[in-house]
Amino acid sequence: MKILVAKFVLEANANVPMMSDLENTALSFGEEALTHMQLGDVFRDEDIELIPVICADAGCSGVMKKKAFNYIEQSILDAIKENRNEIDAIYLHLHGASEIEDLEAGSGEHHLLKEVRKIVGPYMPIGISCDPHGNLCKEYVESANIIRSFREAPHTDIPETVQFVCRELVKLVRERRRITPVYRKLPLILGGEQTVSLDEPVKSINCFMDALEEDERILSASWHVGYIRHDTPVAGCGIVVIPCDDKYRDYANEKADELASFVFDRRHEFHYTGITKQPEEALNMALNFEGRPVVISDSGDNVTSGSMGVNTFILEQVISVEKLQKKVLFASIHDVNTYQQLMSYSIGSIVTIKVGMGIDELSKPVELKVTVKYKGRQEGTRMYGEDGDYGGLVRVSVVNKPIDIVICENNHSFVEIHQIEACGCSLDDYDILIVKQGYIHPELLEAGKLCIMSLTKGATLQDTSALDFKLIMRPMFPIDNI
Numbered sequence: 001m002k003i004l005v006a007k008f009v010l011e012a013n014a015n016v017p018m019m020s021d022l023e024n025t026a027l028s029f030g031e032e033a034l035t036h037m038q039l040g041d042v043f044r045d046e047d048i049e050l051i052p053v054i055c056a057d058a059g060c061s062g063v064m065k066k067k068a069f070n071y072i073e074q075s076i077l078d079a080i081k082e083n084r085n086e087i088d089a090i091y092l093h094l095h096g097a098s099e100i101e102d103l104e105a106g107s108g109e110h111h112l113l114k115e116v117r118k119i120v121g122p123y124m125p126i127g128i129s130c131d132p133h134g135n136l137c138k139e140y141v142e143s144a145n146i147i148r149s150f151r152e153a154p155h156t157d158i159p160e161t162v163q164f165v166c167r168e169l170v171k172l173v174r175e176r177r178r179i180t181p182v183y184r185k186l187p188l189i190l191g192g193e194q195t196v197s198l199d200e201p202v203k204s205i206n207c208f209m210d211a212l213e214e215d216e217r218i219l220s221a222s223w224h225v226g227y228i229r230h231d232t233p234v235a236g237c238g239i240v241v242i243p244c245d246d247k248y249r250d251y252a253n254e255k256a257d258e259l260a261s262f263v264f265d266r267r268h269e270f271h272y273t274g275i276t277k278q279p280e281e282a283l284n285m286a287l288n289f290e291g292r293p294v295v296i297s298d299s300g301d302n303v304t305s306g307s308m309g310v311n312t313f314i315l316e317q318v319i320s321v322e323k324l325q326k327k328v329l330f331a332s333i334h335d336v337n338t339y340q341q342l343m344s345y346s347i348g349s350i351v352t353i354k355v356g357m358g359i360d361e362l363s364k365p366v367e368l369k370v371t372v373k374y375k376g377r378q379e380g381t382r383m384y385g386e387d388g389d390y391g392g393l394v395r396v397s398v399v400n401k402p403i404d405i406v407i408c409e410n411n412h413s414f415v416e417i418h419q420i421e422a423c424g425c426s427l428d429d430y431d432i433l434i435v436k437q438g439y440i441h442p443e444l445l446e447a448g449k450l451c452i453m454s455l456t457k458g459a460t461l462q463d464t465s466a467l468d469f470k471l472i473m474r475p476m477f478p479i480d481n482i
Contacts (some may be wrong), residue, residue, distance in 0.1 A: 001047055001048050001049070001088045001170070001173055001174075002049045002051060002083070002086050002087045002088055002233060003049075003087065003088060003089045003091055003170075003173075004047075004050075004051040004053060004079060004080060004087045004089075004091070004168070004230070005033075005034070005037065005039070005050055005051070005052050005053065005090075005091045005092075006033075006052075006053040006054050006055070006075075006076045006079070006090075006091075006092055006093075007033065007036065007037050007054070007057065007092070007094075008053040008056065008058075008072055008073075008076070008092075008093075008094055008098070008108065008109070008112070009056070009057050009059070009092035009093065009094065009095040009098070010025075010058035010059070010060075010061065010064055010095055010097070010098035010108065011039065011059070011060040011061075011084065011095055011097045011098075011123045011131070011133065011134075011161035011227065011229075011305065011306050012061065012062060012063045012064060012097055012098050012099035012100075012110055012229070012230060012306060013060070013061070013062055013063075013089065013229040013305060013306025013396060013459055013460070014062070014063050014099055014219075014229060014230035014231065014306060015229060015230075015307075015459035015460075016061075016062045016307060016308045016459045017062070017305075017307065017308075017359060018061065018062040018308050018411075019061075019062045019063055019064065019065050019101070020058045020061035020062050020063065020065065020068065021064070021065050021068045022071060023191065024058065024059075024061060024089065024410065025056050025057065025058040025072075025091075025347045026055070026056070026057040026058075026059075026389075027054065027055070027056055028054070028055045029052075029053070029054055030052050030053075031052060031057035032055075033052045033053065033054055033203065034050065034052045034055075035450050036055040036057065037052075037055060037093060037162065038158055038159040038162045038163075039162060039163065039166060040159060040162075040163045040166075041120045042163050042166040042167050043166065043170070045170075047301070048170065050085060051079065051083055051086075051207075051248075053075060053076050053079040053174065054072065054075045054076060054079075054089060056072045056075075056099070058098075058306060059412065060147060060265045060303055060306040060411075060413075061306055062099050062103065062303055062306065062308075063087065063099045063100065063230065063413070064098060064099070064100050064108065064397040065101055066100055066101045066103060068172070068475070069098075069100045069103070070129060071106050073106075073111070073112050073115065073279050074111065075107065076092075076116070077112075077115055077116065077119065078136040079117060080119050080120065083123075084119060084120060085440055087124075088115065088124075088125070088173045089124065089125040089126070089127070089169050089170075089172070089173050089470075090120070090124065090126045090127070091126075091127045091128075091132075091165065091166055091169055091349065092112075092113075092116075092126065092128050092129075093129050093162060093195050094109040094112070094113075094128055094129075094130050094134070095109065095127075095133075095134050095225065096130045096133070096134010096135055096149075096224070097131070097133060097134045097135060097227035097229070097230070097234065098110055099230040100113060100137060101190070104117070106232050106233075106234070107135060107140075107232065107364075109130075109134070109140070110137065110139075110234070112317050112469040113126070113128075113140055113144065114139070114140075114143065114206060116143075117143050117472065118174045123178075124357055125145045125146075125169055125172045125173055125382060125390045126143070126144045126145055126146075126209045127144065127145060127146040127147075127165045127166065127168065127169035127172075128147040128148075128165065129145045129147075129148055129149075129156065129162045129164075129166075130147065130148070130149050130150075130224075131149060131150060131155065132149040132150055132151070132153065132155075132195075132222070132223065132224050132225045133153075133192050133226065133305075134149070134224060134226070134227055135224075135226050135227050135232060135234040135235050135239040135283065136183065136185075136234070136240070137183075137185075137227075137233075137234045138183045138185070138439075140210050140234075140266065141181050141183040141240055142180055142181060142183065143170075144180050144181060145172060145180065145181070145242075145305050146165050146168050146169055146172070146179070146181070146219070146220065146242060147165075147181055147222070147240055147242070148161055148164060148165050148220045148240070149161070149222045149223070149224050149240075150263075151197065151206050151222075152199045152236070152291055153192060153195055153196050153202070153225075153439075154196075154415070154439070154441045154442060155440065156231075159413065160348050164220075168219060168220070169332070176283075177244070177245050177246075178245070178246045178467065179219065179242060179244065179245060179246055180243075180246055180249060181240050181241070181242045182240070182241045182242070182249065182252045182253050182255075182256040183238060183239065183240055183256070183350055184238065184239040184256045185222070185236060185237075185238055185239075185327055185473070186236060186238065186239065186260055186263060186264050187236065187264075187473065187475055187476050187477055187480075187482060188236060188237045188264055188267055188476070188477050188478065189226060189235060189236045189237070189464060189469075189472065189476050189478075190225055190228070190230055190237060190270055190463050190464065191228055191243045191305075191437040191438070191440070191462060192225060192227065192254040192305060192438060193272055193273065193299065193302075193438035193439050193453065193462055194216055194270040194271060194272060194273075194464075195225045195270060196273040196304050196439050198273070198359075199271070199273050201263075201266035201269040204266070205262065205263055205266070206223075206426065208262050208427075209221040209222070209223065209259065211257065212241070212255055215255075215435065216244065217244055217248040217251050217252070218241065218242070218243060218244065218248075218251075218255060219242045219243060219244045219245060220240070220241070220251060221239075221240070221241050221242075221255070221259060222239070222240040222241075223236055223237070223238075223239060223259070223263055223451075224237060224238040224239070224240065228237065228464060228467060229305055229306050229459070229460065231469050231470055231471045231472065231473065232471055232472070233437065233471050233473065235469070235471075235472045235473075236472060236473060236476060239259050239260045239263065240256075240263065241253075241255050241256040241259060244260065261391065267482070268477070270451070271307065271323070272439075272444075272453060272462070273345075273439050273453075274439070274440065274451055274452075274453060275450070275452045275453065276299075276452070276453045276455055276462075277452055277453075277454060277455065278454075278455055279314065279317065279454045279455065279456050280312070281436075282296055282319075282452045282453075282454035282455075283296070283317050283318070283321075283454070284441070284450060285450070285452055286326070286432050287321065287325075287326055287432075289449070289450050291449035291450065292430070292431045292432075292449060293427055293428075293430055293431060293432060293433050293446060293447065293448055293449065294431065294432045294433070294450045294451070294452070295434075295435065295440055295444050295445075295447075295448035295450070295451045295452070296432065296433070296434045296435070296451075296452050296453075296454050297429055297434075297435055297436070297437040297438060297439070297440055297451075297452070297453045298311060298313070298314050298434060298435070298436050298437075298456050298458075299437070299455060299456055299458075299462050300313075300362070300436045300455070300456035300457045300458030300459070300460055300461055301313075301362070301436050301456065301460065302413075302435045302436060302437050302438040302460040303411045303412060303413045303437075303458065303462045304413045304415070304436075304438065305438060305460045306459070306460070307411070307436065307458060307459040307460045308334055308359070308363075308447070308459065309332065309334035309408070309411035309412070309436040310333065310334045310335065310356070310357045310363040310410050310411070310412070311333075311357060311362040311363050311436075311456070311458055311459075312333065312355060312356040312362070312363055312364060312365070312366050313362050313416075313456055313457075313458075314330075314434055314454065314456065315330060315333065315355065315356075315366055315405070318403060318434075319366065319368075319398075319401065319403070324401060324402055324403070326431035326432050327402040327403075327404075327405045327429065327431045327432070328402065328403045328404070328430065328431065328432045328433075328434065329403075329405075329420075329425070329427075329429070329432070329433050329434070330403070330404070330405040330406060330428040330434045331406045331408070331410070331414040331419070331420060331423065331433060331434070331435055332393065332405070332406035332407065332408045332414060332419040332423075332436070333355055333356075333405060333406070333407055334357070334408050334409075334410060334411075335355055335356060335357050335407050335408075336357075336409050336410070337357070338353050338354065338355055338407050339392060339393070339394055339407050339408060339409045340409070341353060342372060342375070342394040342396065342407060343375060343392070343394060345372050346372070347372055347373065347375065348371065348372065348437040349369075349371070349372045350369065350370070350371050350372075350399065351369070352367065352368070352369050352370075353367070353368055353370055353396070354366065354367050354368075355368060355405060355407060362456075362458055368396075368398050368399075368405075369398070369400075370396035370397060370398055370399060370405070371397045371399060372394065372396055372422060373395045373396055373398060373404065373424065373425075374395040374424030374425070375392075375393070375394050375395075376392070376393055376422060376423065376424060377389060377390075377391065377392050377393065377422075378391055378392075378393060378408075378412065378419060378422050390410070390412040390419075391408055391409045391410040391412065392408070392409045393406050393408045393409070393422075393423060394406070394407050394425055395407075395423045396424065404430070406423050411436075413435065413436055413437055413441075414435050414436075415437065415439070415441035415443070415444065415481040416443045416444075417443050417444070417447060420433075425427050427447060433448070438453065438460065438462070439453065440453070443475065463477070464478060465478050465479050467479075
């Protein structure tokens with residue numbers, strides 16, 4: 001049995017001026033690509049041969065340049081053409097929210113899968129693992145045989161989901177079954193910050209799907225939250241139920257209707273997880289809290305949803321506090337020019353810098369006198385179990401203020417404690433940690449004695465009803481009153 005495998009992930013935020021390109025995409029090929037796919041030992045049977053093509057991980061960024069996507073897509077399509085007469089199945093790890101410039105289909109995944117089917121025809125087994133914050137449509141879902149999203153948010157179950165899809169794909173080839181997923185689109189549009197899996201109603205939705213999968217006629221059930229950071233006709237929540245065999249497809253249709261109703265009937269229950277406050281109140285709560293550390297998320301500049309991580313709004317808030325008694329760490333602010341400037345200074349240097357890329361009012365430069373404390377890289381660090389090099393950083397201390405700032409050469413989020421330690425410091429050194437996230441991720445949530453999502457403005461504005469959509473299906477809750 002020969003299985004071709006490839007990975008392409010991008011969560012593309014159309015509200016930022018930065019575009020995603022190959023230079024900010026982590027590319028690996030062949031055997032090296034396999035090390036970034038979290039496949040476990042699923043394909044280690046002696047009669048299984050893998051044909052690894054590419055792992056293209058663009059993370060969370062802006063809309064991808066057409067030329068960059070063409071390179072990634074063509075790499076996959078060329079490999080399929082070259083091996084078409086030998087492969088028995090195709091496994092793809094995709095995201096679902098990879099908006100591509102000037103692409104008629106909009107979504108790179110949708111275009112890629114359509115082109116794959118043109119090459120291999122309608123019957124070759126294709127399995128897809130994907131992010132729940134990706135967008136679906138009927139044609140895309142039915143072009144795959146197995147499609148399953150991560151169930152947990154934050155995505156702590158990526159390896160389990162990937163390996164589930166791969167195991168079932170192998171079984172599909174061995175048993176020569178034919179299965180076609182069932183799809184339902186919901187008139188419901190949600191942000192990821194409203195759908196954390198430890199909270200209701202998501203907790204109950206996951207339990208409902210677990211119960212569905214106990215039925216031997218149902219292979220998989222997924223609820224895809226969707227992605228709201230670019231305007232597209234395929235935006236909104238979706239349901240995928242997969243029968244174990246196409247002879248149970250009518251039954252899977254019934255269960256898809258049940259799952260769709262179960263989710264939609266709870267539309268008024270979705271809410272922000274934990275404590276959410278307007279920016280001034282969020283900071284005041286942190287300053288008046290007696291325990292440590294307090295974690296504040298700058299939700300309007302959430303780089304885990306494709307923002308640039310450049311906003312200096314909360315920095316200005318903190319700088320303006322008179323007689324600041326709390327020690328504060330910003331992890332981090334993305335400013336490539338200031339990062340490069342600081343790299344030319346030695347540790348201990350006292351210099352005047354401007355932090356802020358000046359893209360808009362929220363990211364306007366703030367002039368500071370600082371001491372250079374540490375220079376390093378986020379190399380060998382992990383996010384969601386994936387090792388990687390997340391770029392260079394410099395940690396500085398503001399002179400005469402108990403404020404440290406990590407200034408990075410690119411946009412990535414500090415979601416795990418070892419990433420803080422990679423800045424040459426410890427979370428225990430600070431009273432307040434400010435991160436570029438929406439919901440707080442598990443390690444920081446556990447470490448924080450108080451966690452607050454500050455409802456700041458920016459490219460990842462949390463008020464879904466205020467977003468200016470033109471292309472989405474209507475009516476759509478909560479934008480419309482359903």
